[in-house]
Amino acid sequence: MKRLWIFDFDGTLVDSEVAIRRCYSQTTEELIPERLDYAKDILIGPTLKETTNLILTEKNSHLREKFMERFRAAYDENIVLQTPIFSGVDEVIRHLKEAGDHLAILTNKRSYPTHKLIQHYRWNNLFNWVACMDDFPQAKNKTELLKLQNIKRSDYKQIYLIGDTTHDGSTANNHNIKFIKVNYGYGGSQNWNGIKIFNAINSFNKLLDL
Numbered sequence: 001m002k003r004l005w006i007f008d009f010d011g012t013l014v015d016s017e018v019a020i021r022r023c024y025s026q027t028t029e030e031l032i033p034e035r036l037d038y039a040k041d042i043l044i045g046p047t048l049k050e051t052t053n054l055i056l057t058e059k060n061s062h063l064r065e066k067f068m069e070r071f072r073a074a075y076d077e078n079i080v081l082q083t084p085i086f087s088g089v090d091e092v093i094r095h096l097k098e099a100g101d102h103l104a105i106l107t108n109k110r111s112y113p114t115h116k117l118i119q120h121y122r123w124n125n126l127f128n129w130v131a132c133m134d135d136f137p138q139a140k141n142k143t144e145l146l147k148l149q150n151i152k153r154s155d156y157k158q159i160y161l162i163g164d165t166t167h168d169g170s171t172a173n174n175h176n177i178k179f180i181k182v183n184y185g186y187g188g189s190q191n192w193n194g195i196k197i198f199n200a201i202n203s204f205n206k207l208l209d210l
Contacts, residue, residue: 001157002101008163009107010044011185016083017044023075028055031063044186045165047108047133080113081120088204097126105130106146142171169195
């Protein structure tokens with residue numbers, strides 16, 4: 001019986017930190033340079049809107065739409081394709097697919113750059129579904145986003161959610177799905193107390209040992 005592997009995207013499958021951080025820093029320097037030091041150290045993973053709000057603060061909320069527009073223009077058309085894949089990812093997901101398992105993506109990343117990267121990596125036929133937050137505006141977070149996928153547990157021998165942040169962990173816990181934490185991602189400095197972790201891996205290849 002097949003398994004279902006649900007992957008976070010940024011920090012799990014792809015190393016988008018440098019490209020995304022560059023865009024946040026560039027946009028912040030253009031619009032609100034006094035917040036540049038903060039923008040340089042933001043956590044990669046939350047939605048564009050959430051991170052924009054954190055950088056601007058309520059004091060500069062009038063710049064929100066302009067900030068996001070500038071970010072999208074710089075990232076979507078130019079910098080996004082400078083995003084490398086983490087070591088072992090391409091080989092492992094192709095192996096899992098060939099073994100008959102189902103693969104999916106659950107991400108806060110916007111749909112346009114997500115699918116642009118999927119096409120760039122030639123992953124078009126590997127994933128059974130891709131759920132991006134902006135495709136489901138009724139979802140307030142990943143827990144709600146996953147619920148909207150209407151997964152039938154009886155179809156799978158096991159379901160895993162693989163991610164790098166506490167948000168991914170709590171999503172898996174809320175759905176009673178086994179959570180696999182990738183230690184190489186962006187959430188290492190977060191407070192993981194209270195998150196139930198089935199397994200933690202330092203290399204993506206370790207998924208093949210399960």
